[in-house]
Amino acid sequence: AQTVTQSQPEMSVQEAETVTLSCTYDTSENNYYLFWYKQPPSRQMILVIRQEAYKQQNATENRFSVNFQKAAKSFSLKISDSQLGDTAMYFCASTKQGAQKLVFGQGTRLTINP
Amino acid sequence: SAVISQKPSRDICQRGTSLTIQCQVDSQVTMMFWYRQQPGQSLTLIATANQGSEATYESGFVIDKFPISRPNLTFSTLTVSNMSPEDSSIYLCSVDGGYDGYTFGSGTRLTVV
Numbered sequence: 001a002q003t004v005t006q007s008q009p010e011m012s013v014q015e016a017e018t019v020t021l022s023c024t025y026d027t028s029e030n031n032y033y034l035f036w037y038k039q040p041p042s043r044q045m046i047l048v049i050r051q052e053a054y055k056q057q058n059a060t061e062n063r064f065s066v067n068f069q070k071a072a073k074s075f076s077l078k079i080s081d082s083q084l085g086d087t088a089m090y091f092c093a094s095t096k097q098g099a100q101k102l103v104f105g106q107g108t109r110l111t112i113n114p
Numbered sequence: 115s116a117v118i119s120q121k122p123s124r125d126i127c128q129r130g131t132s133l134t135i136q137c138q139v140d141s142q143v144t145m146m147f148w149y150r151q152q153p154g155q156s157l158t159l160i161a162t163a164n165q166g167s168e169a170t171y172e173s174g175f176v177i178d179k180f181p182i183s184r185p186n187l188t189f190s191t192l193t194v195s196n197m198s199p200e201d202s203s204i205y206l207c208s209v210d211g212g213y214d215g216y217t218f219g220s221g222t223r224l225t226v227v
Contacts, residue, residue, distance in 0.1 A: 045206065101147055104158075105156065
């Protein structure tokens with residue numbers, strides 16, 4: 001069974017700083033996907049970034065990048081130049097290849113302070 | 115990526131009653147997923163709804179409590195039956211949006227009093 005663990009329940013940084021959210025996972029699959037989702041108070045789940053396990057190159061999306069360490073089963077999210085709008089719950093998730101269910105971590109509540 | 119319309123956005127219900135939540139997708143999808151998010155918690159999958167077959171429920175969730183319908187490839191409903199205060203949660207539907215990742219409905223915040 002897949003499991004996802006986020007060990008940081010809460011984090012807080014100042015605006016414009018860089019912050020890294022941690023995520024580890026466990027899976028017996030060879031082909032799988034990893035995601036970071038953001039959930040602001042509006043409760044809408046918003047995809048931040050995704051990573052295919054077969055790709056060695058770390059995914060990046062503007063200010064968001066991941067450090068994907070496949071052997072260590074680690075998938076951290078780095079937010080550069082953090083903005084007030086980044087304040088939200090962040091969930092790490094994984095899924096097997098082929099429209100399968102998402103397995104979520106416990107979430108990290110991130111607060112960006114002005 | 116797919117766009118999901120989920121209704122209602124919130125409701126307050128009396129214990130013992132039932133609530134049906136609807137999700138409409140703007141494209142045809144094979145599988146739809148229903149999640150529960152209890153207060154301050156992460157998302158937990160309730161069931162996977164496949165058109166033309168019975169939904170597949172995760173451990174701890176049963177059809178009598180959470181019946182699901184999937185009449186076509188763009189629509190699904192989840193009913194929360196015989197509600198108790200413990201059912202107070204956010205319920206979300208989701209579909210696989212391919213390269214754009216999984217898309218979620220806007221969620222239904224249910225409060226049972």
